[in-house]
Amino acid sequence: MNSTPSYDVCIIGAGVAGAAMAAYLGKNGKKVVVIEKSLAEMDRILGELLQPGGVQMLKKMGLEHCLENIDAQPVVGYGMFLDGKSFQIGYQAKEKGLTGFGFRNGKFVQNLRAYMQSIPNITVIEATAQSLIEEGGIVKGVNYTNHEDIPVQLTARITIVCDGALSIFRQQLSASEKKITGYFLGLVLENCILPYPNHGHVIMSGTSPILLYPITSTGTRALIDFQGDQAPRMGEELKQHLLNKIGAVIPESAKPSYINAVNAGKYKVFPNHRLPAHPVLKKGVVLLGDSLNMRHPLTGGGMTAAFSDSYNLGNCLLEVKDWWNAKEIELAVKKFYDTKTTQTASINILADALYGVMTSQDLKEACYSYLMQGGLKASEPVSILSVLSRDKEMLQRHFFAVAFHGAGNIMRSKSGGGKIKRSYRMIKDAIHIISPLLLHERPTWLMKSLLKVGKKVFR
Ligand SMILES: Cc1cc2nc3c(=O)[nH]c(=O)nc-3n(C[C@H](O)[C@H](O)[C@H](O)COP(=O)(O)OP(=O)(O)OC[C@H]3O[C@@H](n4cnc5c(N)ncnc54)[C@H](O)[C@@H]3O)c2cc1C
Structure with a gap:
């Protein structure tokens, strides 16, 4: 093989992470080739709520215009619902006019791709990447088959793998295994x-x-969680479950549209994954986006994490002075992996911790009642949810405060016996939910010791 790489960067996958990464590196002068298996607009149920923190990242990369002309809807906060009660919390962004946005994922990705394709030093190829080209333990690029069924090799100084949740390249480049944590069924x-x-x-x-x-201005996304590692089976039983069980908890004003959508029967189902970021450092290649790291989509943090990583990796690579020096590129990738947790730990921990909370009635009630108190007890957790703050310690503090608040509520309640047992069990559940999540995100020595003690006390 010719030893002179044709490109500075080869990117596999032009979804949320890949298209943003290509655009950021391309507009900063890098010669980029992108290989994407289908450039057609996707119709998917994922990646449709971008948190304000993600909008900030798009702005930093000069890509916020990709939110224009797609009928994107500003999202200014959250409404929480439990057993017939509800309340609302605003995002309270310090930056004037900063909101999140809801949109069709396919439309947004097409905007990112159109912008990426308008940058002269970016080449986009519609094909499926099949394998990495490796020589002497160094990745030199990608093999794919073109439309005439002829095998082609693309070579670059660094290959960025962004082939999404169902990545075929992750196996060689990650030490952690993805776990299905349930399924979301989506309706419009x-x-x-x-x-x-x-x-x-x-x-x-x-x-x-x-x-x-x-x-959109007329469409609302509904995502309904199904626990377990089996997808819900399509059919009459599912329809009745959606109409009766789920229909019973949908807010009254939304019910007529919900029932129409269920009767129209246009459901889509997608697995939700958890994948802690444990990349294997290999020369010439780096993982990005869902191929590197996934968390539950409950908090809508995936795209913000992907953009934060794209910005961080982009900056590490743009600091490289000598692109002929493979060691310098390797160090840039290492720096990205080493610093990633500061940007995405709070997004990852919150998503899976909150999903864990949803599995316990006592913790759910504690969470609802804690947030409803308002003040810092609402605004700080929501600042983590919106990714306007990435303060992991603050998140830990509020998570444990929710459990103790709930225990206090139980002890003060008029309900009969078993209060101590219930409170103890709730705190134990909270510790067991958050411990593995914190341990995956480079915890401090003190945090590790506290978790150990907590687990011993609340066995
Ligand atoms: C049900 C669900 C709902 C979600 N909702 C939200 C939400 O509201 N907000 C949010 O922020 N996040 C959400 N997420 C997460 C978010 O969608 C992802 O984190 C984000 O899309 C990751 O971007 P990515 O670029 O890594 O993957 P993708 O956006 O999936 O892009 C992968 C790209 O790689 C291409 N590709 C794959 N294999 C190859 C190959 N071999 N060769 C060439 N190209 C290839 C694909 O065609 C695709 O274009 C949700 C996730 C799920 C499962």
Whole structure:
């Protein structure tokens, strides 16, 4: 093989992470080739609520214009629902006019791709990457087959793998295994009247959480969680479950549109994954986006994490002075992996911790009642959810405060015996939910010791 790489950077996958990464490096002068298996607009149920922290990252990369002309809807906060009660919390961004946005994922990705394709030093090839080219333990590029069925090799100084949740390259480049944590069934509700317009709605009633948020001026996305590692089976039984069990907890104003959508039967189902970021450092290649790291989509943090990583990796690579020096590129990748946790730990921990909370009735009630107190008890957790803050310690503090608040509520309640046992069990559940999540995100020595003690006391 010719030893002179044709490109500075080869990117596999032009989804949320890959298209943003290509655009950021391309507009900063790098010669980039992108290989994407289909450039057609995708119709998916994922990646449709971008938190304000993600909008900030797009701005930093000069890509916020990609939110324009797609009928994107501003999202200014969250409505929380539990057992017939509800309240609303605003994002309270310090930056004037900063909101989140709801949109159709396919439309947004097409905007990112169109911008990427308008940059002269970016080449885009529509094909499926099949394998990495490796020589002497160093990745030199990608093999793919073109439209005439001829095998082609693309070579670059660094290959960035962004082939998404179902990545075929992750196996060689990651030490952690993805775990299915459940499924989201998605519906689009037409002309739905949301109780809190321009808000994300988290319905905590029932056995599994439900999300509602606007994605166009007439469309609202509904995502309904199904626990376990088996996808819900399509058919009459599922339809009845959606109409009766789930329908019973949908807010009244949204019900007519919800029932119409269920009767129309246009459901889509996608698995939710958890994948802690444990990359294997290999020369010439780096993982990015869902191929590197996934968390539960309950908090809508995936795209913000992907953009934060794209910005961080982009800056590490743009600091490289000599692109002929493979060692310098390797150090840039190492720096990205080493610093990643400062940007994405709070997003990852919150998503899976909150999903864990949803599985316990006592913790759910504690969480609802804690946030409802308002003040810093609402605004700080929401600043983590919106990714306007990435303060992991603050998140830990509020998480444990929720459990102790709930225990206090139980002890003060008029209900009969077993209060101590219930409170103890709730704190134990909280520790068991958050411990593995914190341990995956480079905890301090003190945090490790506290978790050890906590687990011993609350066995
Ligand atoms: C049900 C669900 C709902 C979600 N909702 C939200 C939300 O509201 N907000 C949020 O921020 N996040 C959400 N997420 C997470 C978010 O969608 C992802 O984190 C984000 O899309 C990751 O971007 P990515 O670029 O890594 O992957 P993708 O956006 O999936 O892009 C991968 C790209 O790689 C291409 N590709 C794959 N294999 C190859 C190959 N071999 N060769 C060439 N190209 C290839 C694909 O065609 C695709 O274009 C949700 C996730 C799920 C599962």
